[in-house]
């Protein structure tokens with residue numbers, strides 16, 4: 001087997017997959033994860049020309065870089081025990097139009113082009129975010145079935161303002177709120193491209209009726225943000241189920257909190 005020794009990243013996959021499985025957010029083979037690598041490793045320098053596979057979208061900012069990606073049909077509950085058989089290492093060609101398999105699992109998630117398109121955007125706009133996590137948190141998906149959050153106009157703002165007002169620290173973690181993409185074919189490049197647009201400003205993007213996409217410096221960091229938003233959604237549902245109206249924290253109080261922590265400039269309430 002070609003050299004495949006990215007222990008820090010593999011540990012990140014393992015720990016995050018373990019928690020995804022525990023939370024019940026990645027049922028069966030649902031969800032996928034990737035980490036972008038800066039390709040300083042000389043063993044990755046050359047890909048045989050014959051092994052190049054054309055990408056359906058150009059990713060110029062990934063030229064010469066590599067990505068670790070979960071394989072198709074892999075389960076979080078198994079990655080959380082032993083990540084190595086489930087993670088593949090892929091190199092992007094110097095022209096940013098092709099990729100090739102280098103090591104590990106060689107049956108990538110069908111969302112490989114979407115992950116690459118997202119990493120391309122991150123490399124350009126938020127290079128510190130190396131990790132991309134997609135999963136299916138229950139309370140957040142349930143929100144998509146509520147008429148209040150399904151008005152077809154500005155779901156991102158409606159959901160951000162309501163859900164992130166449920167708990168005192170939630171908006172501190174996500175001052176910009178979240179992005180939203182209307183229902184698209186799972187695994188499609190269209191879904192990836194629309195998400196990439198939203199990720200220029202947001203760390204989290206809710207996929208209508210599907211799940212959540214999160215980015216972070218590590219998978220654990222991306223998972224942190226999913227936890228914060230999902231907990232806020234759980235509070236919303238719990239208050240609603242109790243027969244009460246989850247009005248949330250007032251906008252003035254949210255602004256006061258953000259100002260106290262120096263994050264008000266990242267908040268766009270209107």
Ligand SMILES: [Zn+2]
Nearest residue numbers: 030031210211
């Ligand atoms: Zn999914």
